[in-house]
Amino acid sequence: MRRAMWTIMIVEDDPAIREELTLLLGNEGYRTAVVTDFFEVPQQVLRAAPDLILMDLGLPGRDGAALCADIRRISRAPVIFVTSRDSAADELRALSLGGDDYITKPYNIPVLLARIKAVLRRSGALAEPDTLEAGGLKLHLTRGTAWAGGRSVELTRNELKILSHLMAHAGKIVSRADLIDALWDSQIYIDDNTLSVNMTRLRAKLEEIGLPGLIKTRRGMGYQL
Amino acid sequence: MTFWEFLADRLDRLLIQIICAAAVAFFLWATGTQPGVLVILCLALLLVFFAVQLSDFLRQRARLRELESILEGLDQKYLFAECLPPARTLYEKRLIDLSRRAGRAMTEAVSDARAGQREYREYVEQWVHEIKTPITAARLICRETDGAVRRRLTGELGRIEENVERALFYARAESPERDCVIRQTGLDGIVTRAVGDHRALLIQRGVRVETAGLDCCVYTDEKWAAFILGQLLQNAARYRGAEPVISISARPLGKQVRLTVADNGIGIPAHELPRVFDRGFTGSNGRTRGGATGIGLYLCKKLAGFLELGLEISSEEGKGTAVTLTFPTKEAL
Numbered sequence: 001m002r003r004a005m006w007t008i009m010i011v012e013d014d015p016a017i018r019e020e021l022t023l024l025l026g027n028e029g030y031r032t033a034v035v036t037d038f039f040e041v042p043q044q045v046l047r048a049a050p051d052l053i054l055m056d057l058g059l060p061g062r063d064g065a066a067l068c069a070d071i072r073r074i075s076r077a078p079v080i081f082v083t084s085r086d087s088a089a090d091e092l093r094a095l096s097l098g099g100d101d102y103i104t105k106p107y108n109i110p111v112l113l114a115r116i117k118a119v120l121r122r123s124g125a126l127a128e129p130d131t132l133e134a135g136g137l138k139l140h141l142t143r144g145t146a147w148a149g150g151r152s153v154e155l156t157r158n159e160l161k162i163l164s165h166l167m168a169h170a171g172k173i174v175s176r177a178d179l180i181d182a183l184w185d186s187q188i189y190i191d192d193n194t195l196s197v198n199m200t201r202l203r204a205k206l207e208e209i210g211l212p213g214l215i216k217t218r219r220g221m222g223y224q225l
Numbered sequence: 226m227t228f229w230e231f232l233a234d235r236l237d238r239l240l241i242q243i244i245c246a247a248a249v250a251f252f253l254w255a256t257g258t259q260p261g262v263l264v265i266l267c268l269a270l271l272l273v274f275f276a277v278q279l280s281d282f283l284r285q286r287a288r289l290r291e292l293e294s295i296l297e298g299l300d301q302k303y304l305f306a307e308c309l310p311p312a313r314t315l316y317e318k319r320l321i322d323l324s325r326r327a328g329r330a331m332t333e334a335v336s337d338a339r340a341g342q343r344e345y346r347e348y349v350e351q352w353v354h355e356i357k358t359p360i361t362a363a364r365l366i367c368r369e370t371d372g373a374v375r376r377r378l379t380g381e382l383g384r385i386e387e388n389v390e391r392a393l394f395y396a397r398a399e400s401p402e403r404d405c406v407i408r409q410t411g412l413d414g415i416v417t418r419a420v421g422d423h424r425a426l427l428i429q430r431g432v433r434v435e436t437a438g439l440d441c442c443v444y445t446d447e448k449w450a451a452f453i454l455g456q457l458l459q460n461a462a463r464y465r466g467a468e469p470v471i472s473i474s475a476r477p478l479g480k481q482v483r484l485t486v487a488d489n490g491i492g493i494p495a496h497e498l499p500r501v502f503d504r505g506f507t508g509s510n511g512r513t514r515g516g517a518t519g520i521g522l523y524l525c526k527k528l529a530g531f532l533e534l535g536l537e538i539s540s541e542e543g544k545g546t547a548v549t550l551t552f553p554t555k556e557a558l
Contacts, residue, residue: 017358058354085354
């Protein structure tokens with residue numbers, strides 16, 4: 001999924017997490033700015049001009065929450081707090097200090113990415129591409145339709161999610177578990193059978209518009225577009 | 226203390242008094258006092274003795290009752306000696322002094338033990354928060370490995386997290402009032418949180434989750450309730466059968482809501498069912514499948530007690546297990 005480069009600033013004192021987050025967010029198409037020196041963080045924010053700040057609350061020296069208040073004064077970038085503390089008091093404090101979201105360690109990676117996207121979308125920074133293209137297929141996300149060779153077909157919510165996930169990872173093998181993970185919603189819980197049913201219907205619909213066999217089954221590994 | 230017990234306690238003194246009176250009477254009789262006078266004298270003497278003993282008895286009994294009512298009224302009974310009324314006799318004063326000294330030693334020991342426990346709890350909490358950073362790092366590093374290895378490692382990390390979370394709540398359960406905030410909460414929010422926390426486990430084990438009737442409000446602490454629910458989900462995922470399904474459904478019942486987590490897993494043998502909430506109890510399932518700690522359900526019961534939730538379990542071997550949590554809906558706490 002190509003998108004314009006959004007800069008995410010990582011304020012985190014654990015070097016392993018810092019490095020891995022940089023890698024992860026880099027792979028997801030974000031540019032990252034890393035804070036390694038925790039003095040004068042506000043100035044560094046000013047210099048990097050990030051679109052979003054991921055901030056650990058347990059920083060050496062200054063408290064992340066107090067830091068957030070300082071950053072708020074000079075920057076309007078949304079802040080997601082990351083913390084390993086999850087007591088009711090900590091949660092309340094973080095949100096009352098102007099954090100846009102709050103996520104506790106150890107986080108589930110799809111959840112973290114979803115939260116980042118949601119906050120960026122809310123702040124208006126993220127204009128997601130409305131269409132995806134791969135293998136002669138054009139997917140219209142907001143309208144929920146797939147186009148190929150002048151013919152179009154309407155997709156259900158799950159079918160759309162499956163197809164967009166496969167198209168975003170075009171050429172790569174996507175395992176069933178990864179697909180379920182991508183489909184899994186906070187309200188609707190997808191299981192293996194549902195995925196199979198949806199996959200069958202999706203293939204039938206793709207065949208209608210002249211793309212049979214677009215989604216290949218890789219036995220024992222998953223699916224590939 | 227009855228009057229007879231009181232007299233029996235003073236039997237030696239009474240005997241000496243009677244012997245003395247008898248000796249005096251004999252002496253007076255021998256020196257020529259008239260028997261009629263002697264009888265009157267003896268009766269008068271006995272009456273005085275009796276009156277003295279009776280008044281002693283009544284006073285002591287009243288005093289003991291007073292002390293007992295003081296003890297009854299105390300929350301911390303070991304502080305008894307500090308709350309005593311002023312001593313009435315020298316002997317009582319010394320006794321009170323002694324018990325005060327003993328009481329102070331006890332108070333010190335108790336407060337030392339409390340401080341130790343608090344420190345330990347704080348250390349466990351801090352440790353849990355520290356350990357979450359490397360777990361997070363490990364999760365992120367996992368991404369770089371390929372599919373099967375990643376899934377296995379993620380699964381193991383998930384197990385570490387489950388245990389860490391249990392340790393955290395175990396420590397918190399020692400003084401629940403510090404972290405527990407009871408307020409109106411949507412039941413669906415609790416379920417979403419619990420299922421979300423265990424999504425990796427549920428997806429990995431291929432569990433289908435069905436929900437029904439969760440759009441109601443209850444009075445509880447969302448985080449704690451989600452932890453309890455999470456333990457139930459873990460159990461259901463661990464002791465699953467073929468094609469595992471967990472159904473989470475709620476049903477209002479008067480001023481309560483009954484939330485039932487039912488699975489179609491391997492179930493619990495009837496004779497083990499009464500003991501599943503015992504600390505350290507791992508049934509035959511836990512032993513054959515491994516990985517059971519005997520802490521999960523024990524902790525559920527304990528936390529449910531603090532939140533004033535009902536917790537019941539029913540199970541049929543080979544068919545599945547259903548656990549019902551009863552939440553209050555009105556602020557009747």
